Amino acid sequence: MNKMETMTGARALMVAMEKEGVKEVFGLPGGANLPMYDEFARCNIRHILVRHEQSAAHMADGFGRVSRKPGVCFATSGPGATNILTGIATAQADSSPMIAVTGQVPVAMIGKDAFQESDIIGMANPAVKYAFQPRSPDEIPMVVRKGFYIAETGRPGPVLIDIPKDVQQKEASMIFPDEFKIRGYHPWTTPDIANVERAIEMLLGAERPIILAGGGTIISSAFAELQSIAELLMIPVVTTFKGKGAFPENHPLSLGPIGMHGHAEANKMMTEADCVLAIGTRFSDRSVGTFEAFEKRLKIIHMDVDPAEIGKNQTTSVAVVGDVRASLRIMVKMLMQKAVKRTEENTWIKHVKETKEYWKENLKLHPGEMGAAKILRKLREVLPHKSIVTTEVGQHQMWASLFYDVIQPGTFFSSTGLGTMGWGFPAAIGAKVARPDVPVVDIAGDGSFSMTENSLATAVLEDIPVIVFLLNNFSLGMVAQWQRTFYNRRMIGVDQGKCPDYVKLAESYGAQGIRAQSMDELDKAIKTALKSDVATVIDIPIDPEEDVLPFVAPGTSLADMILPS
Amino acid sequence: MWAILTLLVENKPGILFKVTHLFRSRNFNIDSISVGVTDNPEYSRMTITTYGDEKQVEQIVKQLDKMIDTIEVKHLDEHKTVYRELSIFKIKLSNANDSMEVNKLANAYGGKIHDVRKDSIMVELTATPDQIRAFEELAKPFGIIEVARTGVAALQRSGA
Numbered sequence: 001m002n003k004m005e006t007m008t009g010a011r012a013l014m015v016a017m018e019k020e021g022v023k024e025v026f027g028l029p030g031g032a033n034l035p036m037y038d039e040f041a042r043c044n045i046r047h048i049l050v051r052h053e054q055s056a057a058h059m060a061d062g063f064g065r066v067s068r069k070p071g072v073c074f075a076t077s078g079p080g081a082t083n084i085l086t087g088i089a090t091a092q093a094d095s096s097p098m099i100a101v102t103g104q105v106p107v108a109m110i111g112k113d114a115f116q117e118s119d120i121i122g123m124a125n126p127a128v129k130y131a132f133q134p135r136s137p138d139e140i141p142m143v144v145r146k147g148f149y150i151a152e153t154g155r156p157g158p159v160l161i162d163i164p165k166d167v168q169q170k171e172a173s174m175i176f177p178d179e180f181k182i183r184g185y186h187p188w189t190t191p192d193i194a195n196v197e198r199a200i201e202m203l204l205g206a207e208r209p210i211i212l213a214g215g216g217t218i219i220s221s222a223f224a225e226l227q228s229i230a231e232l233l234m235i236p237v238v239t240t241f242k243g244k245g246a247f248p249e250n251h252p253l254s255l256g257p258i259g260m261h262g263h264a265e266a267n268k269m270m271t272e273a274d275c276v277l278a279i280g281t282r283f284s285d286r287s288v289g290t291f292e293a294f295e296k297r298l299k300i301i302h303m304d305v306d307p308a309e310i311g312k313n314q315t316t317s318v319a320v321v322g323d324v325r326a327s328l329r330i331m332v333k334m335l336m337q338k339a340v341k342r343t344e345e346n347t348w349i350k351h352v353k354e355t356k357e358y359w360k361e362n363l364k365l366h367p368g369e370m371g372a373a374k375i376l377r378k379l380r381e382v383l384p385h386k387s388i389v390t391t392e393v394g395q396h397q398m399w400a401s402l403f404y405d406v407i408q409p410g411t412f413f414s415s416t417g418l419g420t421m422g423w424g425f426p427a428a429i430g431a432k433v434a435r436p437d438v439p440v441v442d443i444a445g446d447g448s449f450s451m452t453e454n455s456l457a458t459a460v461l462e463d464i465p466v467i468v469f470l471l472n473n474f475s476l477g478m479v480a481q482w483q484r485t486f487y488n489r490r491m492i493g494v495d496q497g498k499c500p501d502y503v504k505l506a507e508s509y510g511a512q513g514i515r516a517q518s519m520d521e522l523d524k525a526i527k528t529a530l531k532s533d534v535a536t537v538i539d540i541p542i543d544p545e546e547d548v549l550p551f552v553a554p555g556t557s558l559a560d561m562i563l564p565s
Numbered sequence: 566m567w568a569i570l571t572l573l574v575e576n577k578p579g580i581l582f583k584v585t586h587l588f589r590s591r592n593f594n595i596d597s598i599s600v601g602v603t604d605n606p607e608y609s610r611m612t613i614t615t616y617g618d619e620k621q622v623e624q625i626v627k628q629l630d631k632m633i634d635t636i637e638v639k640h641l642d643e644h645k646t647v648y649r650e651l652s653i654f655k656i657k658l659s660n661a662n663d664s665m666e667v668n669k670l671a672n673a674y675g676g677k678i679h680d681v682r683k684d685s686i687m688v689e690l691t692a693t694p695d696q697i698r699a700f701e702e703l704a705k706p707f708g709i710i711e712v713a714r715t716g717v718a719a720l721q722r723s724g725a
């Protein structure tokens with residue numbers, strides 16, 4: 001048992017967070033969290049001020065995905081707390097570890113419709129992994145300990161800690177626990193060896209096996225294990241969009257993401273496969289099309305840490321519950337023991353490689369100099385492999401999926417489950433705080449960037465030089481594409497005009513703004529941005545009419561791709 | 566399929582809210598729910614009855630199990646389970662021998678009579694939901710004024 005110390009709840013929060021290794025917090029103060037803010041003056045945690053609490057949550061999210069430790073955001077009660085809700089829901093949808101600390105009205109005022117009171121625990125309930133509301137200061141050390149543990153173990157997620165103002169202010173004698181027990185929480189299941197064995201048999205027995213790597217592969221950093229298995233068994237690898245870059249996309253066995261906007265070769269091979277090793281994926285409708293069509297004629301081996309994911313959307317033949325890295329390690333070991341190593345290319349692999357080759361040559365791209373594919377391939381060419389990329393949501397995000405190859409695994413992050421416009425830029429800032437040593441680029445659209453562009457203030461004032469790579473089609477392009485495709489070109493509510501001028505906008509914040517209107521200018525702009533010690537916005541005007549293709553319409557199967565005509 | 570679920574949960578404020586919210590947000594339905602503290606005051610037991618196909622019920626159980634405040638979640642086999650619900654019926658008395666008839670009916674179902682008035686009578690019936698529904702059908706001709714039901718409480722038989 002640790003020794004007791006007397007201090008306020010607010011102080012205890014800071015001490016407990018320091019013990020968790022927290023070095024940065026993203027937030028914005030208000031009346032109900034002032035006692036906590038006052039403690040920043042007395043601790044070694046850096047406070048990074050945002051201009052809107054939603055951005056603080058996205059920054060914490062970006063930080064968490066990159067560092068795999070919970071990012072922390074702070075907001076006051078009422079509107080401060082409701083402003084972070086979108087950020088919390090985004091983190092939950094993508095299983096990202098996060099701690100959100102909100103101020104609350106004093107205990108005695110709860111339920112009295114006090115000024116800036118909102119029942120944030122009630123509102124956030126379906127969007128958090130867990131929520132705490134300590135009612136007495138001495139609960140805080142344990143709440144923080146448990147909160148971090150819950151956020152980062154098993155399937156990660158956001159944890160909300162809502163602290164009434166008087167609980168922050170009051171003193172109590174505090175014990176900072178090392179040991180604790182949460183009776184109803186068992187985040188890690190040991191993988192069942194017999195099921196791994198069965199999975200191997202099934203894969204070896206399959207004629208056309210494929211690996212589908214999902215977001216869980218990246219969350220558990222199972223990159224080396226995944227690559228060993230693919231190479232030992234010589235099995236082609238597709239990913240979900242969330243799993244993009246779990247496997248080096250320049251690898252001969254890589255086919256890229258499947259799904260609504262998957263690579264043509266990935267969707268083709270996925271529909272032809274007879275057995276899939278699905279690693280850390282929840283089989284979202286965006287990746288599999290219709291559930292029925294996907295599982296037809298397909299044996300599914302599903303590895304996931306969350307037992308509730310097994311059988312939720314797809315019928316599985318073999319399930320291995322546990323951390324995928326642990327499960328894959330067992331699999332690699334068994335393959336080594338059995339001395340399985342395929343070296344001969346069978347007909348399936350030959351067919352896969354031919355298909356890949358075919359689409360490399362034959363996918364029609366935008367003819368202009370500033371077509372999306374050319375722009376993103378240029379970015380790939382100039383950026384060092386270790387660079388971290390985030391994206392916003394829309395066409396630019398899908399073009400990034402199609403044309404920006406991730407070479408070093410785990411360097412690509414996007415809001416995929418909720419698809420939150422405005423996520424990419426603050427998330428890039430959070431990522432850069434976690435990894436100041438590598439370039440961080442937000443592949444952005446004009447609509448999304450508009451939603452959180454005021455984070456430029458944070459990037460400039462807090463010295464966090466990220467790059468916004470803005471594919472500017474002057475419209476909500478993805479919606480425009482749906483209106484062109486499904487609504488007979490009735491364009492409603494998608495035109496953004498030339499407003500604002502993003503170069504001037506950047507400059508007005510003290511950031512660098514560069515417009516790139518040719519490949520030459522783009523090349524120079526990226527290089528300038530990489531050398532800059534201030535945040536840079538590269539504004540790249542593009543054709544508003546360019547579509548993202550291939551496209552699997554909602555409610556149809558991966559076999560029914562709409563291709564460029 | 567009708568399913569009886571039993572949940573051992575932390576006896577803390579807000580748990581019932583979270584459980585019912587889960588049903589709402591996952592698009593499941595609650596048929597009945599009953600909650601009470603267990604012999605250990607740290608835990609409560611919830612009994613929830615619900616409808617769904619096998620896959621849906623399995624999902625409900627897994628999602629409930631995933632909740633951090635649930636200690637144990639089980640889908641009970643109704644053939645190996647003692648399950649009962651308490652109901653109270655207020656029944657109209659119109660004719661002279663109605664009172665006797667209702668009495669007989671209540672007896673047949675093991676019910677108890679309460680609060681006998683000139684024009685109404687109350688029957689307390691602890692039985693399975695099926696039996697309660699059957700009783701209700703037979704009581705309808707008299708005129709049912711009000712009904713209150715607790716939802717099912719259930720425990721698995723030992724050795725089952």
Ligand SMILES: Cc1cc2nc3c(=O)[nH]c(=O)nc-3n(C[C@H](O)[C@H](O)[C@H](O)COP(=O)(O)OP(=O)(O)OC[C@H]3O[C@@H](n4cnc5c(N)ncnc54)[C@H](O)[C@@H]3O)c2cc1C
Nearest residue numbers: 214215216241242259260261280282287305324416417419
């Ligand atoms: C505009 C737009 C278009 C999109 N188009 C596509 C598309 O074409 N194709 C596509 O695939 N997606 C697409 N998406 C994304 C889609 O909505 C889903 O977010 C995505 O498919 C989910 O991928 P996932 O299941 O692999 O990952 P996640 O949602 O991250 O799920 C991760 C899974 O891994 C498990 N897990 C977590 N940690 C571990 C661990 N340590 N060990 C084991 N398991 C673990 C979790 O329990 C979960 O089941 C699109 C999104 C947007 C916004």
Ligand SMILES: Cc1ncc(C[n+]2csc(CCOP(=O)(O)OP(=O)(O)O)c2C)c(N)n1
Nearest residue numbers: 394395396419421445446447448476477478
């Ligand atoms: C917060 C939010 N509101 C609305 C949407 C719906 N939506 C999806 S993509 C998109 C357009 C995005 O525009 P932009 O960022 O310019 O990207 P583009 O598609 O033009 O590349 C919209 C409005 C969303 N995903 N998120």
Ligand SMILES: [Mg+2]
Nearest residue numbers: 445446475477
């Ligand atoms: Mg746009």
